[in-house]
Amino acid sequence: MAVAIAVRVRFFARLRELAGAEIEALQVPPGSSLADVYDALRAKHTTLPARESVRAALNQEFADWNATVAGGDEVAFIPPVSGGRG
């Protein structure tokens, strides 16, 4: 197996509370997608919600779940923003 790559994962708002962490360093196999990263985290933090209700950001931009991560990337999992009619 190829050497693992390290990404920095950030959680916000309800996801931060559910994960019990703001920032987490994670090792994933090369070629992992954002979906792979989330699934790995969800295996560990079982209270994290299904991917459908979450958006992913890669290096501070919204990104597709199938985007590939690279070593040193900042990954964030983002619950729906406050939105609403207010």
Added chain:
Amino acid sequence: MAVAIAVRVRFFARLRELAGAEIEALQVPPGSSLADVYDALRAKHTTLPARESVRAALNQEFADWNATVAGGDEVAFIPPVSGGRG
């Protein structure tokens, strides 16, 4: 002829400049309409524009040209307001 009634006429903006007066006391026959008042003034201040480009106000409310004036009324002749897209 019945006794005349006295109204107070106010001019604003371009009409004030054309009339050369801000306030004018005017005697008109009882039963006079706002149109009658304007026509009397226009006979005197010949540079005043045609009635079509002016609105009338009676006692500080917009009024129809055929509204009847009474003694002591405040009459105003109002050019189009600044309006526009600004």
Added chain:
Amino acid sequence: MRYDVQKEPIDPRELEAAVTYPGAGAICTFSGIVRDSSRGQTVTHLDYEAYAEMAVPQMRKIGQEIKDRWPEARVAMAHRTGHLEIGEVSVVVSVSCPHRAEAFEACRWGIDRLKESVPIWKKEHAADGTYWIEGDQAKPVA
């Protein structure tokens, strides 16, 4: 509710303070500013003239029309008179509502009605002369 025709500069924050209430989630504030050009000409300054005794009641009437359409709205309006330089605030309409859609709509409605029905006139001092602005027309000062 607050309706002013004033010679002094307008402070939009005072109008916003006048419309705030605990159920308000949204305030929309429109400010009209003196522009440096008009009709393709450079503008140097403006003079505004008001029929103040009528203008304030007309503003109050517009406030009531807004309340009829958006019952939870609170409204404040102010218009300046006299000499205004480029960049100065000539008019402010501020509306609060529980939610933003109504706040935008009611504020837009307020300034549109103000511009068509409140007796205040603009004299434009421009590179090509001095004009009274009457609706879409600019009439040269004799």
Added chain:
Amino acid sequence: MRYDVQKEPIDPRELEAAVTYPGAGAICTFSGIVRDSSRGQTVTHLDYEAYAEMAVPQMRKIGQEIKDRWPEARVAMAHRTGHLEIGEVSVVVSVSCPHRAEAFEACRWGIDRLKESVPIWKKEHAADGTYWIEGDQAKPVA
């Protein structure tokens, strides 16, 4: 152009000053205010949390979208974070344009886009508990 995510109170006048220019005839400023109720419940206060390093670039992107649609617009946005009491200003979007129609439209567009795409979250402390507000949903804090 000015885009801020800040713990300190927002001064809408500073944002308006940032968008003013000599050709601007209209400024539309939207302020979001903490309401005393939500979902039929009394709200006591809010906490806002931001992904600030992403929120500011997202605001900048919205400002650019506005410029693409209304090239003469100038835009400023600020969002507060942390503990907010009822009546405090949580967010301000201010847009200047030559004329008012565009100023209203561009400002409305700016706040709508901000609410859907800028990563800032609201935690609502209400009579019936504490909730994260996610879009149209209120999710109880575990």
